[in-house]
Amino acid sequence: MPDVVVVGDLATDVVVLLDGAPAPGSDRPAAIRSHGGGAGANVAVHLARLGTPVTFAACVGDDAAGTGLVAELAAAGVTPAVRTVAGAASGTIVSLVEPGGQRSMLADRGANLALGAADVPVPRRHLHLSGYTLFAPGPRAAGLAALAAARAAGCTVSVDPASTGPLAARGVDRWLADTAAATLVLPNADEARLLTGCADPATAARALAARHAGAVVTLGADGALWAAGDVLVHRPAHAVEVVDTTGAGDAFTAGFLSVWLADRNPVRALEAGLTQAAVVVARPGAR
Numbered sequence: 001m002p003d004v005v006v007v008g009d010l011a012t013d014v015v016v017l018l019d020g021a022p023a024p025g026s027d028r029p030a031a032i033r034s035h036g037g038g039a040g041a042n043v044a045v046h047l048a049r050l051g052t053p054v055t056f057a058a059c060v061g062d063d064a065a066g067t068g069l070v071a072e073l074a075a076a077g078v079t080p081a082v083r084t085v086a087g088a089a090s091g092t093i094v095s096l097v098e099p100g101g102q103r104s105m106l107a108d109r110g111a112n113l114a115l116g117a118a119d120v121p122v123p124r125r126h127l128h129l130s131g132y133t134l135f136a137p138g139p140r141a142a143g144l145a146a147l148a149a150a151r152a153a154g155c156t157v158s159v160d161p162a163s164t165g166p167l168a169a170r171g172v173d174r175w176l177a178d179t180a181a182a183t184l185v186l187p188n189a190d191e192a193r194l195l196t197g198c199a200d201p202a203t204a205a206r207a208l209a210a211r212h213a214g215a216v217v218t219l220g221a222d223g224a225l226w227a228a229g230d231v232l233v234h235r236p237a238h239a240v241e242v243v244d245t246t247g248a249g250d251a252f253t254a255g256f257l258s259v260w261l262a263d264r265n266p267v268r269a270l271e272a273g274l275t276q277a278a279v280v281v282a283r284p285g286a287r
């Protein structure tokens with residue numbers, strides 16, 4: 001039985017650095033890089049690098065990309081619990097980055113949509129659900145089964161809501177009902193506002209803490225908040241030269257969990273999350 005299980009998407013991140021939009025029918029040179037990514041996978045890789053043994057549950061297609069993605073996880077120290085889905089393509093996310101840093105994304109979740117309840121092992125200590133898991137019907141059923149099994153086994157569970165677009169599209173009330181039994185939730189400020197209807201992040205964090213044992217709200221360049229019961233703690237972000245904020249939230253989550261799982265000290269955990277996020281935003285790429 002694994003100690004800590006992370007569930008989520010595994011995908012190739014293709015990043016296209018544009019120096020302008022291509023005119024229809026034209027050829028245009030662009031710097032194009034691709035690397036392993038996916039919201040849950042990034043959390044698992046950061047956790048492993050921080051010394052927390054972690055098993056990552058996901059699905060890939062029976063293609064070369066899938067083989068490479070699993071090998072990359074193993075090389076980072078993650079134990080892959082990854083099923084290969086015959087006839088499916090592995091997930092791919094294309095990010096188009098414009099000169100000012102503005103980012104647009106195209107996502108093909110591919111084999112990630114085939115995740116089923118049998119793909120997720122019950123952990124001994126902790127389950128982390130990446131929010132995308134709860135959006136499409138199949139993975140949602142798998143995520144809900146995993147959450148219920150983990151809680152029944154006495155494990156703690158953390159959930160991050162992924163992003164406001166799918167959260168709004170799939171329904172905030174349903175997400176809140178799905179995650180009611182989670183121990184911790186870790187939204188960013190926009191997600192916290194959507195989940196609670198509170199524009200002020202501190203008020204939103206307190207509202208979420210009334211539903212769970214604890215809530216972390218990340219505030220981008222302004223750092224992060226921890227709320228539990230009557231306690232509210234703010235820590236500022238590290239002052240770093242920001243190169244690329246992709247995956248900052250995943251890095252934060254892994255840093256936070258690595259400490260919280262070890263000693264349940266939320267303030268030290270906030271600081272670890274902010275440190276891991278600072279490392280990621282100061283370099284290109286999510287990992």
Ligand SMILES: Nc1ncnc2c1ncn2[C@@H]1O[C@H](COP(=O)(O)OP(=O)(O)OP(=O)(O)O)[C@@H](O)[C@H]1O
Pocket residue numbers: 188189218219220221222223224237238239240242245246247248249250252273274275277278281
């Ligand atoms: N501009 C920034 N300067 C310094 N730190 C930052 C900046 N942006 C993000 N961070 C760090 O990353 C953490 C998470 O950022 P944010 O609140 O934007 O989460 P997110 O929206 O989930 O991120 P993403 O979707 O990019 O993964 C912040 O708490 C902070 O520590």
